[in-house]
Every structure is written in structure tokens, then in C-alpha cells.
Amino acid sequence: MQKFWEKTPVHITLVIISLIWTLPSIGLLISSFRYQDDLLRTGWWTVFQHPFDFTQYHLGNYITVLTAEGMGDAFLNSLTISIPATIIPIAIACFAAYAFAWMKFPGRQLLFIIVVALLVVPLQMTLIPILNGYRVLGISGSFLGVWLAHTAYGMPLGIYLLRNYIGALPKDLIEAAAVDGASHLKIFTKIIVPLSTPAIASFAVFQFLWVWNDLLVALVYLGGTPDVAPVTIQLSNMIGSRGQDWHILTAGAFISMIIPLLVFFALQKYFVRGLLAGSVKS
Secondary structure (H helix, E strand, O other): OHHHHHHHHHHHHHHHHHHHHHHHHHHHHHHHOEOHHHHHHOOHHHHHHOOOOHHHEOOHHHHHHHOOOOHHHHHHHHHHHHHHHHHHHHHHHHHHHHHHHHOOOOOHHHHHHHHHHHHHOOHHHHHHHHHHHHHHHOOOOOHHHHHHHHHHHHHHHHHHHHHHHHHOOOHHHHHHHHHOOOOHHHHHHHHHHHHOHHHHHHHHHHHHHHHHHOOHHHHHHHOOOHHHOOHHHHHHHHOOOOOOOHHHHHHHHHHHOHHHHHHHHHOHHHHHHHHHHHHHOO
């Protein structure tokens, strides 16, 4: 009982923080079921004055989003962008992390410091130079261009997380495999990758969520081409250039959450374990 009372302040604090953190999402959810005129006149919290008055709710916003022209193609485009833009940086980051952790070569520490330093470089600084390069190469407005961009933007974090995790694996295990004649490639594929699944899954969640929810990178490198527009661009076009139909965005936000939530819950058991191990060990 004494331990319970000692932990009570901590529990209360966590509950308060959780409520504050989820409050915007609650407001967004309530707004997604309200009529446009009601949204313009009153705040979402006013529904609690008459919580059981179901005439103030409707599914029209969701129906508008789901039946909008091109929304189905936009979901497919988002998957077409997100899946390769998650797999490619994971593959490259895994090889790089193994090299930084277990291979000896000149300038290894300097290169790793440069990779970590790239984490603080704002991606907005790179948009115009890369876009100009894409136009010269003829890949502007294509899936290839946005795949390469997301790969470059996501790799510094991936290399940092995976290098810390892989570097913390038992040294004796790696040395024993090397003594038995295993090459670096075999050690990587047979030992490193299976043992690094939690860290890989953690980075996969981060990368997929970022790419799926991205608007800026897709808008810059894909433009407004409907054939390759993801969900974020499609929703942006639906609300109008002046945001006059922003009530549609509330429903679209929750519809677009479905795929990221499925990814997160599928990899949830690896997420915390891989993130903590990659953060506190070196």
C-alpha cells in the first residue's frame, strides 16, 4: 500500500500529460463529425453542452473524402511512395551501421560524426538544389525522385540508431564467427540482421510514418501532378487554396491514419525495445 501511495503522484502526472497530449486529437475527431456551419460558429468543445444530441453529428465529411475523385489512386500513390522509401534507407543504413560498428577503415569516426551532424541540417535548405538537380536528370515529378529524397533524409537517423544497437551486440559472437571463417557479408546476414530486428523495426516505424504524413517533400519533388499525388497532396487540394473547406481535412486526417496505425501496432512489440537499446547503448 505504501508503494502505491508513493507512485500515485507519478501516475497522476502521467495521466494529465496523456490527456493534454491527446486533447488535439479528440478535438479533431469531434470536428470531423460536425457540420461545416457549426464548425465556423462554435468550438468543438461546445458539443459537451448537449453530448447526447446526435443531430449535431453526421458522416458527410467522411463520405466526401472517401468518394472524392482520385482519392483511391492517392492512397495507392502513398503506398507506392512510402514502402520503397522505407525499405531503401533501411537496407543502406543497416550496411552502413555494420561498417561503422565492426569494420576497421580510415576515417571511420570522422564519417560517423558527419552522419550525426546531418541530423541537425534542416531539409528545407536542400529542396531547391536537389530539385534543380532532378530537373537536369529528368526525374523531377517521378516516384524515383521522391524515393531518393526520402532515403537521403532518413538515412542519418537510421544509421545513428542502428549503429548504436549493432555496436552493442556481443563482441565475442562476432569474433567467433570471424574465426570460423565467416565473411563480413555472412556475419551481417546470418547474425547482425536477425539480432537487430527490434532496432530495424523501430526505424521502420519512424521512417514510414514520416514519409506517409509528408506533404512538403512530396509537393516540392512531385509537384501537383494528379497521377503521382499522395494522400497529403490530395487532401490539400480538396480543402481549397484558401482553406475554405478545411472541415474536410478533419475527416481526411483520420482516414489517412488507418495505414500508419496498422504499421505501428504490427511492429509495436519491437518498437520500445529497439528504440531504447539503440539510444542508451554505444
